[in-house]
Amino acid sequence: MSTPAASATLAASLSTEDANIVARASVWSKLARHWGVRIGGAAMLLLTLIALAAPLLGTVDPTLFDPGSRDLLPGAQGEITTLEGESIKHEFMMGSDSFGRDIYSRVIYGTRVSLIVGLACALVSVFLGVLAGLSAGYLRWLDMPLMRVMDGIMAIPGILIAIALVALWKASLLSVIVAIAIPEIPRVTRLVRSLVLSIREEPYVEAAVSLGTSTFKIMFGHILPNTAAPLIVQGTYICASAILTEAILSFLGVGLPTDFPTWGNIMAEGRVQFQQFPHNVFFPGIFLAVTVLAVNVLGDGLRDVLDPKMAKKV
Numbered sequence: 600m601s602t603p604a605a606s607a608t609l610a611a612s613l614s615t616e617d618a619n620i621v622a623r624a625s626v627w628s629k630l631a632r633h634w635g636v637r638i639g640g641a642a643m644l645l646l647t648l649i650a651l652a653a654p655l656l657g658t659v660d661p662t663l664f665d666p667g668s669r670d671l672l673p674g675a676q677g678e679i680t681t682l683e684g685e686s687i688k689h690e691f692m693m694g695s696d697s698f699g700r701d702i703y704s705r706v707i708y709g710t711r712v713s714l715i716v717g718l719a720c721a722l723v724s725v726f727l728g729v730l731a732g733l734s735a736g737y738l739r740w741l742d743m744p745l746m747r748v749m750d751g752i753m754a755i756p757g758i759l760i761a762i763a764l765v766a767l768w769k770a771s772l773l774s775v776i777v778a779i780a781i782p783e784i785p786r787v788t789r790l791v792r793s794l795v796l797s798i799r800e801e802p803y804v805e806a807a808v809s810l811g812t813s814t815f816k817i818m819f820g821h822i823l824p825n826t827a828a829p830l831i832v833q834g835t836y837i838c839a840s841a842i843l844t845e846a847i848l849s850f851l852g853v854g855l856p857t858d859f860p861t862w863g864n865i866m867a868e869g870r871v872q873f874q875q876f877p878h879n880v881f882f883p884g885i886f887l888a889v890t891v892l893a894v895n896v897l898g899d900g901l902r903d904v905l906d907p908k909m910a911k912k913v
Contacts (some may be wrong), residue, residue: 608650636904639897646890650711650849657704659689661860668699668874682772692876696868704858706883713860713890716776721773721834723780729830733818735788736795746792747787757782761844765853775854779841791835794826818867837890837897846887862887 612630631637649656659679668677671691679689679701716824735745752760757779764778798804799822807817846852849863850870857864862883 618833633900633904635741635896635900637900639640639893639895639900641826642889642893643897645899646710646714648895649707650714653708657682657701657707658692659701659704661700661705661708662700665887667697668695669697670872671695672876673878693882694876695866697872698868698877702865702879702882703807706862707888708860709862709865709883710770710886710890712855712859713845713887715772715837716779716845717799717842717890717894718782719776720780721838724783724837725787725830725834727780728784729791729823731784731788732822733792733795735768736792737799737818737822742792745788749788751784752782755782758844758847761848762851762853765848768855768857772855772859775845779844779848781838783837785832787833787837790829791826795822795828798825832898832905836895839894839898842887842891842894857877864909 642776650735663679665678665686668679668689668691671694671810672679673692673694675691675694677689677691677699689701691701691703693701693706696702696705731745735742739782761775761778764781765774768774768778785849804821807821812821816888845854845861846863846866849861850867852864852867854860854863857868865883866880869876873880
C-alpha cells in the first residue's frame, strides 16, 4: 500500500517529457471531442479526397468542348469532342457552359486549384511572417524598420496588391500564390511579434540568455514552439481568405487563365447568362461557399481548443 510520501515522490519524479506527453494527449482528446473540429476536418478531408481523385471523379477532360452541346441543363445528354476529334455521348450532370464544356468536371478539377492556392498561401505567409515576427520581436534593432514596412503593406487593400502583382507577372499558379500571400504576411508578423514580446520576458528565456545560449537557438528553440498554437489557427483563416481572393481574381479576369478550371473563372463565364442558366454559377458557388465555411469552422474549433483563454470553456 502506497503512502502519501511515496506518492509525492513518484509524482515529483515525473520528467518534463512525460508531462508534455500528457499535455499533448489532452489536446488531442479535446480536438477529437470538439464538434467544430470534427465537422470542419471531415469536410476538408472530403474536399481533399475529391481534389486528389479528380482524374477519377471527373467524367471528361475539363477543357474538352463541343459547340453543339452549349448551355445544356443539368442531367441533359450531349456530345463531347475529344482531342482526337471524335464525338462521344456524354451526360452533363451539372450542365454545360457556353462553350459546351462539362461544368461537373470543371468544378471537380477546380477543387484542386482552390486547395493548392489556399494551403500554399497559408504556408508561405506563415513561414515569412514567422521569420519577420521573430526578428522584430526579439532583435530590437530590427523592430522599427521591419514593422514600418509591414504597416506600409497593410495600408494598401490586399486585393489591390494581389491585382497589381498578378498584372506585373505572367498569370500562373505560382504568381497567383505569391500575389495573394504577400498581403497576408504583415498579419502573421504582427501576431508573432506580439507573442515574442511577451515570451521573451519569461524566466526560462532569461535563464537561457544568462547561460550564453545562442540567439538563434533561443528564437527557434525556446520562443518559436510557444507560438505554434496561434499560428495554426491564423493559418486556417489565411487559407480561407486565400481561396476567396483567388476566386475574386479569377472572376475579375486577372487570376489564372481559363485553361485552368477554377471556381472563380467558371462563375465569371456563367454570369452573363445567369438568368437563363443559373447552374453555371450555382454549382461552383456552392463548392466555394462550403470550402470556405469548412475552413473557418475548423479554424474556430482549433482556436477554442488551442487558445488558453478559450480552452477553459471547452
